[in-house]
Amino acid sequence: MSQTIVHVAVGVITRENKIFLAKRNAKQHQGGKWEFPGGKVEAGETVLEALQRELNEECGINPNSSQELIVVEHDYGDKKVKLDTHIIQDFDGEAHGKEGQEVAWVEVTELDNIDFPAANIAIVDAVKAKIS
Numbered sequence: 001m002s003q004t005i006v007h008v009a010v011g012v013i014t015r016e017n018k019i020f021l022a023k024r025n026a027k028q029h030q031g032g033k034w035e036f037p038g039g040k041v042e043a044g045e046t047v048l049e050a051l052q053r054e055l056n057e058e059c060g061i062n063p064n065s066s067q068e069l070i071v072v073e074h075d076y077g078d079k080k081v082k083l084d085t086h087i088i089q090d091f092d093g094e095a096h097g098k099e100g101q102e103v104a105w106v107e108v109t110e111l112d113n114i115d116f117p118a119a120n121i122a123i124v125d126a127v128k129a130k131i132s
């Protein structure tokens with residue numbers, strides 16, 4: 001049976017060759033893995049509006065600008081996602097785990113050692129190519 005694709009706005013928040021990561025709650029889809037913060041694009045919202053809203057809700061930052069990085073489609077079997085991924089270098093606020101989630105600033109060179117969902121392999125490759 002065909003599944004609808006869940007459209008997700010994803011933010012690679014970066015500062016001085018480090019990337020801000022958050023840990024997904026154990027009860028969520030792909031729970032316990034690390035992620036780039038973000039969430040579902042809601043009806044009537046643009047990707048950038050969703051990105052602004054999610055990064056504010058989850059990490060307490062407000063992006064001033066962003067650059068498209070990569071769009072990754074992945075089928076987890078139980079769920080199909082389209083990760084519309086943007087780099088954010090210019091933002092207001094101090095990124096933190098606003099929803100109580102574990103967070104970390106990680107060097108780009110360390111990203112290969114992080115336990116991400118499978119769809120993120122392509123994102124990590126794009127980040128490494130862009131930032132070093």
Ligand SMILES: Nc1nc2c([nH]c(=O)n2[C@H]2C[C@H](O)[C@@H](COP(=O)(O)OP(=O)(O)OP(=O)(O)O)O2)c(=O)[nH]1
Pocket residue numbers: 006008009010028029030034035036037038039040054079081083117118119120
């Ligand atoms: N945010 C984010 N989601 C990712 C990444 N990699 C990946 O496969 N996903 C998947 C997991 C989820 O199925 C989906 C994102 O949904 P989400 O659970 O973050 O959505 P949301 O913030 O709107 O959360 P919720 O209120 O529905 O729980 O995309 C990633 O790096 N960041």
Ligand SMILES: [Mg+2]
Pocket residue numbers: 037038039040054058
């Ligand atoms: Mg989310």
